Amino acid sequence: MKVLFAFILIIILGFVTQLFLPWWVVAIVCFLIGLTFVEKTKYALFTGFFAVFTLWGITALLTSYQNDFVLINRMSELLPVHNAWLIMLLTAVMGGLIGMLSTLSGYYLQTINNKPKRKFK
Amino acid sequence: MLTICLVIALNIRISGNPAFGSLLNPFSGFYNLAENPDKLHLPLEIVSEQLKAPVEVFFDERRIPHIFAENDDDLYFAQGYVVASLRLWQMEFQVLAAEGRIAELLGPGEDNKFIEFDKKQRRIGLKYGAENKLATIMADPFATQLIQSFSDGVNAYMSTVKTEDLPIEYQLIGYQPEPWSIYKTALLLMNMSNVLTSTEYDIEFSNFVTTYGQSLFDSLYRDQGANLQPIFPAPREGWQASYKNEDRLEIIELPVDASSLQKLGALYDKPDVQIGSNNWALSGEKTASGYPLLSNDPHLKLSFPSVWIEMHLSSPNVNTYGVVFPGAPGIIIGFNDYIGWGVTNAGRDVKDWYEVIFKDQQKDFYKYDHGWLATSKVFEEIKVKGAPSVFDTILFTHLGPVVYEDFVTQAGNKNFALQWMAHKGSQEYMTFYKLNRAKNFEDYLEALKFYECPAQNFVFACVDGDIALRQQGSFPILAKNEGLFYMDAAQHKAWDKYIPFDEIPMNHNPERNFVSSANQIVADSTYPYFVNGVFEYYRNRVINMELRKMHKATLADFKALQFNNYNLMAAENLPFMLRYLDKSSLDVEGQKLFDALDSWDYENTAVSLTATYFQLFSDAYYTLLWDEFVESEVPGGWDPFKWKDGWKAPNEFQTHRLLQDSIQHPFIDNLGTERVETSKDLMKMAFAQMQNTVTTLEVKEWGKYKNTLIEHLAMIPAFSTNLDVGGNYKIVNATGKYHGPSWRMILDFAGGKIKGYGVYPGGQSGNPGSKYYDNMVNEWANGDYHELIYTTDRSTYQTAQFIKVNFKTK
Numbered sequence: 039m040k041v042l043f044a045f046i047l048i049i050i051l052g053f054v055t056q057l058f059l060p061w062w063v064v065a066i067v068c069f070l071i072g073l074t075f076v077e078k079t080k081y082a083l084f085t086g087f088f089a090v091f092t093l094w095g096i097t098a099l100l101t102s103y104q105n106d107f108v109l110i111n112r113m114s115e116l117l118p119v120h121n122a123w124l125i126m127l128l129t130a131v132m133g134g135l136i137g138m139l140s141t142l143s144g145y146y147l148q149t150i151n152n153k154p155k156r157k158f159k
Numbered sequence: 160m161l162t163i164c165l166v167i168a169l170n171i172r173i174s175g176n177p178a179f180g181s182l183l184n185p186f187s188g189f190y191n192l193a194e195n196p197d198k199l200h201l202p203l204e205i206v207s208e209q210l211k212a213p214v215e216v217f218f219d220e221r222r223i224p225h226i227f228a229e230n231d232d233d234l235y236f237a238q239g240y241v242v243a244s245l246r247l248w249q250m251e252f253q254v255l256a257a258e259g260r261i262a263e264l265l266g267p268g269e270d271n272k273f274i275e276f277d278k279k280q281r282r283i284g285l286k287y288g289a290e291n292k293l294a295t296i297m298a299d300p301f302a303t304q305l306i307q308s309f310s311d312g313v314n315a316y317m318s319t320v321k322t323e324d325l326p327i328e329y330q331l332i333g334y335q336p337e338p339w340s341i342y343k344t345a346l347l348l349m350n351m352s353n354v355l356t357s358t359e360y361d362i363e364f365s366n367f368v369t370t371y372g373q374s375l376f377d378s379l380y381r382d383q384g385a386n387l388q389p390i391f392p393a394p395r396e397g398w399q400a401s402y403k404n405e406d407r408l409e410i411i412e413l414p415v416d417a418s419s420l421q422k423l424g425a426l427y428d429k430p431d432v433q434i435g436s437n438n439w440a441l442s443g444e445k446t447a448s449g450y451p452l453l454s455n456d457p458h459l460k461l462s463f464p465s466v467w468i469e470m471h472l473s474s475p476n477v478n479t480y481g482v483v484f485p486g487a488p489g490i491i492i493g494f495n496d497y498i499g500w501g502v503t504n505a506g507r508d509v510k511d512w513y514e515v516i517f518k519d520q521q522k523d524f525y526k527y528d529h530g531w532l533a534t535s536k537v538f539e540e541i542k543v544k545g546a547p548s549v550f551d552t553i554l555f556t557h558l559g560p561v562v563y564e565d566f567v568t569q570a571g572n573k574n575f576a577l578q579w580m581a582h583k584g585s586q587e588y589m590t591f592y593k594l595n596r597a598k599n600f601e602d603y604l605e606a607l608k609f610y611e612c613p614a615q616n617f618v619f620a621c622v623d624g625d626i627a628l629r630q631q632g633s634f635p636i637l638a639k640n641e642g643l644f645y646m647d648a649a650q651h652k653a654w655d656k657y658i659p660f661d662e663i664p665m666n667h668n669p670e671r672n673f674v675s676s677a678n679q680i681v682a683d684s685t686y687p688y689f690v691n692g693v694f695e696y697y698r699n700r701v702i703n704m705e706l707r708k709m710h711k712a713t714l715a716d717f718k719a720l721q722f723n724n725y726n727l728m729a730a731e732n733l734p735f736m737l738r739y740l741d742k743s744s745l746d747v748e749g750q751k752l753f754d755a756l757d758s759w760d761y762e763n764t765a766v767s768l769t770a771t772y773f774q775l776f777s778d779a780y781y782t783l784l785w786d787e788f789v790e791s792e793v794p795g796g797w798d799p800f801k802w803k804d805g806w807k808a809p810n811e812f813q814t815h816r817l818l819q820d821s822i823q824h825p826f827i828d829n830l831g832t833e834r835v836e837t838s839k840d841l842m843k844m845a846f847a848q849m850q851n852t853v854t855t856l857e858v859k860e861w862g863k864y865k866n867t868l869i870e871h872l873a874m875i876p877a878f879s880t881n882l883d884v885g886g887n888y889k890i891v892n893a894t895g896k897y898h899g900p901s902w903r904m905i906l907d908f909a910g911g912k913i914k915g916y917g918v919y920p921g922g923q924s925g926n927p928g929s930k931y932y933d934n935m936v937n938e939w940a941n942g943d944y945h946e947l948i949y950t951t952d953r954s955t956y957q958t959a960q961f962i963k964v965n966f967k968t969k
Contacts, residue, residue: 061184097185105193109928113189115877116331129183129190136180 041085044075048089048137053097064090064133065140072144079145086141087134094133098126182330187323189330189928196930199962201244206967207315209236214966216241217956219948222923222931225471225956232308234474235488237966239312239339242468246485246925247317248326249464251336252872254343254486257285257350262549263542264334274549277541279427282553282562285349287537288582292345295584302588306341309488313339326926328873339486347486348588352581354459355504355613357430358693361512362575363807365644379809379826383680384816387696388703390616390630390676391664393685399662400687402636425804427562432810433888433898434459435695436503437721438618439675439702440626442668447711448909451620454717455492455501456900458893461869463878463933465921466901467492471949472595479595480915480949482902485925489591492902494913494949497598498621499906503676505614505630508691509580511641513558513648514573522554526649532557558653576648580633585611590631600625600667607631608660616676622911628674629665630681634658637689658688673706675699677891696812697727697889714916717905722942723891729773730761732815736776739842749850763892765862765885774861774887775852780845781814786830811889861885865896869920869936871927878927884940903944915947 048071052064068086076082102110102122110122119125182188194200199218212229214237219225224241228234243250255264259280262273280286296302317336329335368376436457443449459466467482472490481493492501517534518524524531534554541549554561558578565572586609593606603619607629610617614632619625635654664682666674677699681690705720733756742753752772759769782789782800785808790801802808809817817824822837829836829844836844858864862883871878886892886899893899904917920939924931938945948955956963 056184056186061180061187064184094185098190101185101190101193104195105928106196106930108196108930108932109189109193112877112927116875118877125183129185129188132179132183133185 040075040077041081044071044081044085044141045089047071047075048085048141049093052090052093052137062136064093065136068137068140069144072141072146073148074144076141076145076148079142082142082145083138087138089141090137091130091134095126095130098129102126189327191323192327192926192928194924194926194929194931199964200924200926200929201241201964203963204965204967205240205319206969207236207240208969209311209315210966210968213968215953216964216966217961218964220960221469221934221945223469223471223948225948225961226473227951227953228474231474231476232304233966234472234477235305235308236312236315238470238472238488239309239314240316240966241312241470242483242485243313243316243339245923246464246468247320247336248328249872249925250313250339250347250486251343252328253350254346256280257289257346257353259286259539259541263544264332266544267546274541274543278539278549278551281539281541281551282560283353283427283577284560284562284579284582285346285353287553287555287560288352288579289342289345289349291582291584292348293342295586296341296345296588299586302586303341305488305592306344306588310339310341310344327928331875332873344487347484349581351484352613354430354434355615356507356509356579356581358432358506359429359508359510359642360807361510361642361645362426363805366805367807368644379813379817382813382816383684384812387680387683388700389680389682390628390699391666391682392669393683398664398682398685398687401659401662402656402688432693433893433895434504435678435698435888435893435898437675437677437698437702437891437893438501438503438616438628439673439706439720440618440620440628441706441709441712442626442672443624443908444672445706445709445712446909447713448907450622450624450908450911451626451906452712452714452717452908453499453501453618453620453626453906454721454904455503455618456721456893456903457492457502457504458895458898459901460897461867461899461901461920463869463871463880463921463927464925465919467919467921468923469917469919471947473949473951477596478949478951480947481904482917482919487588487591489588489595491591492904493595494906494915495595495597496622496913498594498603498619499908499913499915500594500597500603500620501618501904502615503618504678505616505632505681506678506692506694507614507632507634507681508642508693509612509614509632509634511558511578512562512645513556513576513578513651514645515554515556515561515576515648517574525556527557528649534561556648558648558651575645578653580612580614580635580654583611583633585609585633587611599623600627603627604629618674618676620906620908622908622913624908625668626674627665627667628676630663630676632663634663634688637691639689641689642691662688671707673703673709675702675706677702695889696810698891698893701725701727701891714905714907718916718942718944720891721900721903721905722886724763724885726761726763726770726773726887726890728777728811728815728889729759732777732819733759733761733773735819736780736842739839740846741843744843745846748854749846752846752850752853763861763885763887763890765860765883767861767885768859770861770885770887771856771859771864772849772853774864776845776849777811779848779852780818780841781808781811783829783841783845783848784814784818784826785809787826867894867899868897869933870897880933880936882936882940900939903939905944915949916944917947918944 051067055063072082114122114125210233214228214233217225226237259277262277265273267274438455440451440453446452468485469482471480479490479495481490483491516526518531537553539551556576558576561574561576563575589609590606597603597606610631611633616630619627636656678695679699680694755769763770788803788806788808790803792800818838867882867884869880884894886894888895902919907914918935918939920936922931922934
């Protein structure tokens with residue numbers, strides 16, 4: 039259950055903070071979640087990756103959809119991969135990697151600190 | 160640690176590539192610029208303490224702003240604000256390029272090409288000219304207020320934009336915009352002068368005339384031919400002239416050792432000669448409505464964002480509609496409730512070169528008359544991204560800046576100074592300010608009195624039925640042949656006398672009931688002042704032929720004429736070119752090509768195969784004929800050859816005269832062969848070359864072969880478009896490979912009320928992430944026009960297809 043909670047929390051907090059703060063704030067969010075809510079290494083990997091993957095992927099998709107895919111098509115020529123879907127996938131994967139690594143970092147710090155089991159908060 | 164590294168790595172720029180994290184994240188990266196086509200790019204309410212009264216701006220379905228202000232200061236403020244919101248990057252990039260600051264943005268470039276570009280811009284004096292224009296503006300409180308209001312509007316918009324909302328080019332290149340200023344508007348106008356008055360060949364002609372002699376020069380470069388049609392027919396009562404050419408006492412002598420220029424260092428590139436324009440007007444005598452019709456299409460480089468932005472400006476003092484360069488206030492080509500106007504380039508030579516002899520290596524003094532004059536020096540720092548600045552010292556003479564310094568020639572190093580009309584402070588903005596408000600012919604004339612450079616042919620029509628055409632600009636009074644070749648700085652004072660206003664040619668309600676211009680020569684040889692320049696020979700004659708035929712003309716006739724694809728050059732020359740060939744000596748494929756050319760209707764339509772054959776054929780004999788001047792061939796390129804530095808081959812018109820008139824000529828002989836070629840041999844060789852190329856072509860249809868390119872200003876292919884359309888350079892529908900009608904406008908004065916129709920190859924937005932970046936391109940290509948809305952009745956704008964923005968005072 040806590041995994042799902044962490045997943046949703048990253049998405050919500052990541053979305054809200056990125057509206058107002060620079061994009062890399064999502065890494066801090068994931069780090070903090072990793073520090074507090076994640077219980078296993080594989081959960082950290084899984085939750086971090088898929089939460090930001092979903093957040094960035096859906097945002098990229100919705101933004102492009104309301105734009106009739108005008109810009110994403112041009113950017114796919116520019117980068118050049120010639121495939122708009124691939125660019126959105128790249129965006130999502132990049133977000134996923136950032137999410138995964140930062141959640142993992144948070145989790146590791148938690149485990150270091152928790153050697154003598156200590157409650158957080 | 161790894162995470163932090165990743166985040167930092169994604170947030171910084173590595174070796175010129177944009178930062179991936181900053182660019183690709185969907186919150187502040189490029190996705191941010193993905194505009195919803197149904198929403199406006201601006202908030203619906205804008206508050207500014209700089210406004211005196213509220214302003215309403217209605218954006219229509221094409222995002223054309225209709226600006227309603229209660230006074231002119233607010234009008235130009237809002238214009239600046241709106242233009243910046245649509246075209247910020249373009250406005251600034253054009254100006255930075257004019258100022259010679261490209262290396263500052265892009266680094267030194269391949270072989271330091273950006274540094275060299277910047278150096279050139281500064282040496283030819285674009286900054287110098289802009290500073291002179293700025294001084295003229297600042298000396299005039301009225302002009303200062305006008306342009307300052309516009310500039311304040313631009314800056315007000317800029318102050319609201321967050322970094323992540325800046326145009327994508329800023330994100331890709333990685334820099335921030337600077338505040339706008341009057342100086343930047345001056346630079347923009349200077350840049351247009353540079354584009355429109357830079358085609359001259361003084362040094363090339365000097366080289367030719369001293370190598371081959373005056374009579375060959377005259378026959379190949381100066382003879383205009385008998386059947387040409389100057390813009391202004393000679394008046395029956397004769398021309399007026401207050402000055403005679405002899406009034407200038409200097410005798411123009413040929414440069415003594417110019418032939419030793421043969422080994423020249425590289426001259427700076429000149430603008431493409433394919434730049435040009437058409438305009439014409441019919442009086443009510445020749446139209447169905449009994450009122451005038453007017454047309455204008457300026458042919459400039461086809462680019463994204465477009466050269467022009469379309470606007471409607473309205474205040475209690477003015478109600479005008481048309482297009483303007485992003486970065487200048489007012490309307491440049493358009494109409495108001497009473498008059499319409501449009502421009503074509505005059506092509507007159509107002510750019511002359513002088514050899515400067517310095518006293519010594521210090522270059523503190525140069526020879527003038529029998530003594531020495533002091534040079535003044537301007538130090539220039541060219542900033543280079545990622546590298547140390549480059550410094551340059553520009554020397555100024557009484558004539559202008561020394562552009563080419565220690566320029567390597569066979570006769571040792573030479574220095575050339577430039578005298579250029581564009582360097583002078585002038586008040587062109589007043590012309591447009593007054594035209595925007597003009598009500599009749601007298602107002603039009605009054606407006607043009609302020610116009611000096613780049614000289615244009617201003618077409619005019621009025622709801623009262625008047626039509627007119629006038630060439631307007633400052634033209635120095637020259638001795639015969641003055642300015643054809645480079646001159647001696649020691650013997651020339653700066654231009655001081657100009658052709659009086661009343662002696663510049665004009666047509667006002669002429670008997671033939673039409674006026675027209677298409678960059679041809681201004682007047683015939685009876686015109687008393689010496690005229691030099693680069694002129695067009697074909698478009699104007701097709702236009703005049705069609706206008707003469709017109710009777711009860713309508714809008715449809717004008718649309719058809721703007722799209723006229725008749726290739727007069729082919730029609731005049733192909734028959735004799737084919738006669739030179741012996742069809743029976745050709746193989747089967749060759750005979751097929753021969754027959755295609757022989758039965759061609761001379762229409763350069765998009766689907767024509769023969770138009771492609773003719774283009775290849777004429778490129779081939781042109782290169783073979785002028786092989787003396789060809790440096791190297793560029794196989795597969797659109798321009799199939801590179802010319803030698805310091806040489807200029809005669810134009811196509813002179814080439815055809817030569818081919819038609821002479822079977823044998825020193826130039827017709829091809830140097831690459833042992834024998835002496837005649838026109839017939841040349842044609843045979845050219846035909847074979849053409850046939851060879853045709854077999855290698857993947858696409859043969861003219862439109863696909865030409866593959867017209869609308870290119871992004873920073874040459875980013877993903878933001879550019881190719882089109883399959885007809886027309887070409889030298890054809891009325893002047894859509895070439897890289898140039899074309901940058902704004903097609905037709906005005907119908909029926910019933911004494913102007914209806915405007917227009918379209919341009921682009922869109923109002925400079926944002927590649929907007930539907931309005933290129934939404935008019937297909938309409939433009941298909942020949943569709945928009946009816947232009949310019950009513951002051953605001954209820955028109957209360958419907959669903961308009962989005963209203965309220966500008967409020969604080």
